[in-house]
Amino acid sequence: MSAAGSSAAQAMTPATPRTGWHDLPPAVRAAIEAHTGTVHHAETITTGLNATFTARLLTDTGPVFAKGVPSARAAAQRREALINPHAHPIAPRLHWHIDTAGWHVLGFEHLDGHPADLSPHSPDLPAVARMLAQLTDLTPPPTGCRRIEDPWADAGEQAGTDATLLAGNHLSHTDLNPHNILITNHGARLVDWSWPTLNAPWIDTACTALWLIAEGHTPTDAENWAAAIPTWTTATPPTLDAFAAINAALWTQIAATDPRPWKLRLRTAATSWAQHRTGRSAKVGTETT
Known part of the structure; x- marks a missing residue:
């Protein structure tokens, strides 16, 4: 830990x-x-x-x-x-x-388990990856889920990107903080489904990657970890750029309203990922011109 x-x-x-x-x-x-x-x-x-x-x-x-x-x-x-x-x-x-x-x-x-440790080299990370791979097996209900482009629209506008890039019909949790991921003898389980959304299949993996950065991973290491999860292959550089930019704007808003230490750390993590994506995209653009 x-x-x-x-x-x-x-x-x-x-x-x-x-x-x-x-x-x-x-x-x-x-x-x-x-x-x-x-x-x-x-x-x-x-x-x-x-x-x-x-x-x-x-x-x-x-x-x-x-x-x-x-x-x-x-x-x-x-x-x-x-x-x-x-x-x-x-x-x-x-x-x-x-x-x-x-x-x-x-x-x-009742589940016997402990909150996931998402820090570098944690023994919990493989179980978390297996759980994320299983999320696409879930079938969303006909009602009760917002589409992610709706609650994230304002942050997308502030970030200068389009939240509809994250759209899809997959059921996602979206609040992958370590206290919501319990490591049990039967694998990782995901609790507190208070904010279910419909979106692209890789969104929950990206939400977890953001928490990995907050817990000490570099953006490169977090993306490399995520790349082993099958749904990550459906994400494209522009959609990942949009996710990172939107979350940087979102967590900046959240931390400004309530500057508790953990929210400030998520703001820092999201901002560093967005900067990493911006630099990566700029480098790719230079290489292709």
Whole structure:
């Protein structure tokens, strides 16, 4: 694992304070136990960014991973519940979900594993590559997914490129931060499908490559790693240039709004990749004239 001072993933902290099991309204706990039987122990999980309640529940029916937010801001969780049958088995199976007493809670298959280490020479990298190669086996739902060119249109305009270069009909996760990639005895699994999109088949590999750069890889090394994943062959230099430029603009916007250390590191990583792509394209253009 890379040192804490140089790891973007280790600097990630929750956006909201955690609510414990016993702090949930009694009606919410009762609704959960209607699915699980008695909850004998609840261990709050501190990783992850957006859920207010995240816990490992030991219940009559076995261990469950549960996460929840107030119902008024549960749009992302509702998308995740909708997408889950289409994202399994790369995503853990959703067993149940409830929306009661002002809370929306999801209950998932519990996975034993650890967040992926994406630093150079990490032993987790082969499992991550195998998981990315399997993503094209997923079938997207008929509704519930935005097309990537829509949420990234503004960043594309700012970067002077066209986000439609990234368009496609493949189901993608797009938030490949190491906490969302769990390394288990059965391989890498991808959790927290809150932002599913339809796009080109190589986008999730590119999103992972960006995190590799943030965790200490050079842009060249990250691209060479990605090149071993079959979908990468469908990317062209102009589409990779567009992805890098859009993400540099996107993370510059994000870090300006919320300059937490890990977001600043992603901005630096995205900017360095975009500069690498610009220099590479300029070199290729010179060689072909």
